[in-house]
Amino acid sequence: AQSVTQLGSHVSVSEGALVLLRCNYSSSVPPYLFWYVQYPNQGLQLLLKYTTGATLVKGINGFEAEFKKSETSFHLTKPSAHMSDAAEYFCAVSEDDYKLSFGAGTTVTVRA
Amino acid sequence: KAGVTQTPRYLIKTRGQQVTLSCSPISGHRSVSWYQQTPGQGLQFLFEYFSETQRNKGNFPGRFSGRQFSNSRSEMNVSTLELGDSALYLCASSLALAGLTGELFFGEGSRLTVL
Numbered sequence: 001a002q003s004v005t006q007l008g009s010h011v012s013v014s015e016g017a018l019v020l021l022r023c024n025y026s027s028s029v030p031p032y033l034f035w036y037v038q039y040p041n042q043g044l045q046l047l048l049k050y051t052t053g054a055t056l057v058k059g060i061n062g063f064e065a066e067f068k069k070s071e072t073s074f075h076l077t078k079p080s081a082h083m084s085d086a087a088e089y090f091c092a093v094s095e096d097d098y099k100l101s102f103g104a105g106t107t108v109t110v111r112a
Numbered sequence: 113k114a115g116v117t118q119t120p121r122y123l124i125k126t127r128g129q130q131v132t133l134s135c136s137p138i139s140g141h142r143s144v145s146w147y148q149q150t151p152g153q154g155l156q157f158l159f160e161y162f163s164e165t166q167r168n169k170g171n172f173p174g175r176f177s178g179r180q181f182s183n184s185r186s187e188m189n190v191s192t193l194e195l196g197d198s199a200l201y202l203c204a205s206s207l208a209l210a211g212l213t214g215e216l217f218f219g220e221g222s223r224l225t226v227l
Contacts, residue, residue: 034214043116043202043218051214090155094211099168100145102155 004033004093006103014111019078021106023065023091026072032094033074035065036102039087047089050074061085086110114138116219118203124225130191133222137184137205141217143167144186145210146178149200149221158201161186162209190224198226 007022025031032051036044048059055067061084065076074091091103117136125131137144146158157170161180178188184205190197200223204216 032211032214036216041220043204043220044216045218046215049214092214094214099157099160100210100214100216101157102147104154 004091004101004103006089006091006106008106009104010107010109012109012111013081015083016080019063019076019081019085019108021076021089021091021108023074023076023103024072025074025091025093027093033065033067034092034094034100035059035063035074035076036090036092037061037087038090038105044090047076081108081110083110083112116203116205116217118201118219118222120222121220122223122225124227125193126227127193127195129193130189131193131224132187132189133201133203133224135186135188135203135205135219137186137203138217141205141207142184143206143209144180144184145204145206145216146186146188147202147204148172149202150198155202158188160210167209193226195226198224200224 004025034049035047037047038044047063048057050057050067058064063078088105088107090105119134143162145160148156159178160168164180175191180186200221202221204218206213206216
């Protein structure tokens with residue numbers, strides 16, 4: 001079974017600074033990878049996904065992620081943080097039996 | 113297009129009771145997945161239903177059960193509630209199996225408190 005590890009449970013950035021959230025997966029076959037965001041008191045919302053093709057994936061709200069097979073990573077970035085980016089972010093991987101597994105989540109706080 | 117609707121949004125139960133949570137998926141979506149979210153354990157997969165059949169199941173005891181109806185609406189039931197069952201229960205729908213599309217649409221959740 002595949003799994004996903006998010007490095008860092010909390011990330012604090014200044015408004016306008018780079019946001020970098022790290023995600024590594026374990027897989028013996030090419031996985032499908034996803035990033036979701038959860039705003040306070042809401043359900044999760046898909047930010048972006050990688051299935052096949054281009055390894056740099058662009059998502060909503062200015063986020064993007066790069067699939068690096070050699071590093072088994074799928075890190076999420078945003079060049080310039082905004083106050084509205086404060087939320088919890090989840091990396092997810094699709095397993096062989098088509099089950100979606102989520103990482104532990106990374107909470108992002110944005111300092112004014 | 114209406115989103116995923118979960119009822120009730122909040123509920124309080126006592127140990128030993130049972131609870132039923134309901135989820136109405138987006139129209140046309142045939143898959144419904146359930147997750148338990150707690151501060152300590154994060155998001156844990158409960159089960160997924162597709163076309164009224166349970167297709168995947170997480171590592172939860174038999175006290176946790178679910179079903180899906182012909183209109184794709186789903187319910188989950190927890191019997192003999194324990195304090196540790198206090199959590200946010202999230203339902204998500206998708207057009208096909210969650211792992212095939214990866215694009216889950218989540219409801220706002222049902223927050224269960226067990227006293």
